[in-house]
Amino acid sequence: MTQPFSFRLLATDGRARRGEIVTPHGVVRTPAFMPVGTLGTVKAMFMDDVKATGADVVLGNTYHLMLRPGAERVAALGGLHKFSTWDKTILTDSGGFQVMSLAQLRKMDERGVTFQSHIDGSRHELTPERSIEIQGLLGSDIQMQLDECVRLPAEPKEVERGMQLSLRWAERSRRQFEAMGGPEKGQGLYGIVQGGDVPSLREVSARELSAMPFEGYSVGGLAVGEPQAVMLKMIDVVDPILPRDKPRYLMGVGTPDDIIESVARGIDQFDCVMPTRAGRHGLAYTRFGKLNFKNARHMDDPRPIDPTSDCPAARDYSRAYIHHLVRTGEALGAMLLTWVNVAYYQSLMQGIRDAIEAGRFEEFKAETKAAWARGENG
Incomplete structure (x- = not known):
């Protein structure tokens, strides 16, 4: 039996919590930021470079991988770890959010969701059982229940309907996970707290899920355009309810400021497309704030982005050169800035972990925010 x-x-x-998650593919140091590898790739990066930034885990997506190249094909080729050459932990999203946001002509009922692919219009069905089956075929270490993510703003009755449906789907997801031998394989399944921006519904969802035997718990349905204060309030609502001895994952978050504020409220795991998407659009995240390399101010600047960084892209290339790459549309510009951003996010997480261990998280938080505000060396 696997550990x-x-x-x-x-x-x-x-x-704030410092911990470790043990999976079949290694230890995930928490708080952890998970680079998004939706289609089995962290866009514009080699997996070895992702690993070198300090990432312990990447995220893949059930919806996208079931459409292309297909879960059964990935399984036949040795699973997502071998397919993508990533030998550390993989977490897969259930696909529910993408069905709601991308699919055409979707129809949802108690059984699940039927939809047309946003790629070619082909028809598919995603149920809690099929979502877990796909994640099992992919071989992910951490899997997510299928849930319904209700778009905000929404009427409380609609939010409650989606939350209750997600609870029923949580039970079905768990049964399928156990039937497929997930616990025996050392894998984990997370339940997802829903309830929109209604505190009482978040409380019900968190309490009901906490009574189910999940390996971890996620907070979903946030980071969808609501103010940061609303997101943080919902975390405050569920923090005292969720089991202390299980990891907490805030889905789809976010900016460095979102992360540091959420860590302060007991969150252990994060994912977001922001650092990779920003890199492809000429934006760098650094310890002294954001730098937009479309701006002409960088045209004659011989300095590297950050001479103290362990990341070669931040340390060894001039701002003028990166500006040139961005302005001329060269692919290398997107690659370098994506590398810079993923490395900065991992550096931030390491700083957070060290600060929690040293008992100085609040000081670290204040110092980090002050450096962003000053824009020092920018």
Whole structure:
């Protein structure tokens, strides 16, 4: 039998938590930021370079991989780890959010969702059972229940309907996960707290899910355009309810400021397309704030982005050169800035982990925000 999925807390500082998740493909140090590898690739990066930034886990997506190249094909080729050459932990999203946001002519009922592919119009069905089956075929270490993500703003009755449906789908997802031997394989399945921006519904969802035997718990349905204060309030609502001895994952978040504020409220895992998408659009995230390389101010600047960085893209290339690449549309510009951003996010997470262990998280948070505000060396 494979070593079972586990999580242990190593240190706390206020509500901030430093821990470790053990999966069949290694240890994930938390708080952790998971680069998004939707189609089995972190866009514009080699997997070895992703690993070198310090990432312990990447995210893949059920919806996209079921459409192309197909879960059964990936399984026949050895699973997503071998297929993508990523030998560390993989977390897969359930596909529910993408069905709601991308698919055409979707129809949802108690059984699941039927939809037309946004690629070629082909018809598909995604049920809680099929979502878990696909994630099992992909071989992901951390899997997600299928849920319904209700778009905000929405009427409370609609939010409650989606939350209750997600709870029923959570039970079905768990049964399928156990039937496929997920626990015996050392894999984990996370339940997803829904409830929109209604505190009482978030409480119900968190309590009901906490009574189910999940390996971890996610907070979903946020980072969809609501103000940061609303997101943080919903975290505050569920934090005292969710089991202390299980990891908490805030889905789709976010900016460095979102991350550091959410860590302060007990969140352990994050994912977001922001650092890779920003890199493809000429934007760098750094310890002294954001730099837009479309701006002419960088045209004659011989300095690197950050001479103290361990990332070669930030340390070894001049701002003038990167500006030139961005302005001329060269693919290398997107590659270098994506590398810079993923490396910065991992550096931020390491700083957070070190600060929690040292009992100085609040000082680190204040110092980091002050450096962003000053834009020092920018």
